[in-house]
Amino acid sequence: MSETASSGAGIAPSRQLVAGLVLALANFMVILDLSIANVSIPHIAGNLGITLEQGAWVITSYAVAEAICVPLTGWVAGRFGSVRTFLFSMVGFGICSFLCGISVTMGMLVASRIGQGIFGAFLMPMSQTLLLSVFPPEKRNMAMGLWAVTLLMGPALGPMIGGYLTENYSWHWIFLINLPVAILCIVVGFALLRPIETERQILPIDYVGLALLVLWVGCLQIVLDLGRNHDWFADPMIVALAITSAVGFIVFIIWELGEDHPIVDLRVLRHRGFSVSLTVLSLAFAGYFAGFVVVPQWQQAWLGFPATAAGLSSSFSAMGGLITAPVVAFLMSRLDLRVLVSCGVTWIAAMTLVRTTWTTDSDFWTLSIPQFVQGLGTPFMMLPLMTLTLNTVEENEVASAAGLQSFMRTIATAVATSITLSYWGDTQRIARSDAVAVLQPEAAQASLSSLGFPSEQIRQVLSNMVELEATTLALIHTFWATTAVLLFAAALIWLAPRPSKSGGITMGH
Known part of the structure; x- marks a missing residue:
């Protein structure tokens, strides 16, 4: 990489902010598409005449394609150039989003989602890598703060935006909404990013x-x-x-x-700081993301929240992160980054512990305020971790390291989703069995019977009550387990060597 590119001098200071916003917006669009379709699957299945299980492939196909292609980022960027890779991927993502939006068959939709996943996989790490080239060293912490906030806002806002568009318009719009964003990113990216293009390396495949x-x-x-x-x-x-x-x-x-x-440079794992930070990032992000998996489902299925309200409640976490990101960027140049990471992950663990006090009577604000307070600590976790992972590798390894970082976040998200939902479901069944074993329904049956409820309806009411309490108890157990994972991650970061310098993300040593 040229000195111009690595110093950010290739782009005029007046244009750096615009370029940074476009790169952050591109990352947000890709992250949003991971979760925006989740609440729309029943509508898609009904419209295309398929089962819900078949409809799940709309999510799976995107995730599989993205997970496979993310680690290839370093090789692709080296062969074709970072800016070319970003712009070509944005064009491909926009085209595939349009094809998703006009799909009339399941096969067409899944094929288009695979295309989205392939091109989106390169956009995540490339937006991060190019941000480091756009800004000079003294501004990179703030730039990565902006990028990290989009990373956190995507999972939070995806269900809310998807639910709103599906309920008020059509499921097609959850994909078509990407088109204006893609066009903006392509036009501005082509105009501003070419000065920081990297040299192409013709390597064997x-x-x-x-x-x-x-x-x-x-x-x-x-x-x-x-x-x-x-x-x-x-x-x-x-x-x-x-x-x-x-x-x-x-x-x-x-x-x-x-x-x-x-094809994937695993040799970057030889750097102890990178390996430890990557492990902590995976555990902490999985623990953080687990709440986005179960809380909206619990709110909608058991508390009666509309999809938009459940999404809004989750989005409070991102709002908190927006407030403290500038503070973290300031502290990173003055404190040991391991201290910030450990405190940030511990803060998230503490807020997860607070959520074990939730009950079936909790209202919107009781559920949303802990989300907001948790969000205040999230930049303390994400920003220093991203700095540690990219600051401990050689200059020519940054793209590969960013690709592996995005890959581990993607895998952590998939693992967190599967394990959390399985643990929640298994614990719910155990809690229900325990509740039924000690339940003494005679008094409740007599009370409901005196109000004129028929026997069948009484049994259904009692069954629903048991299911609600068992599901909520299982949710609390899930938070206990998540807290343990987060506290382990907070301690693990101290196995990383002390950074040679505080603050500033560099383009290598």
């Missing part, structure tokens, strides 16, 4: 590594997405996919470490 990556990541993502609905390892298909993924992963590691021009 690691076909074996690429095939192994597709094999093990694809199988793993399908296991994580479908395993819960297939009773996990009670289904021979899930067992076969899990074994294939495990064997493929081992062979992939061995092959890539011995390849001169690997």
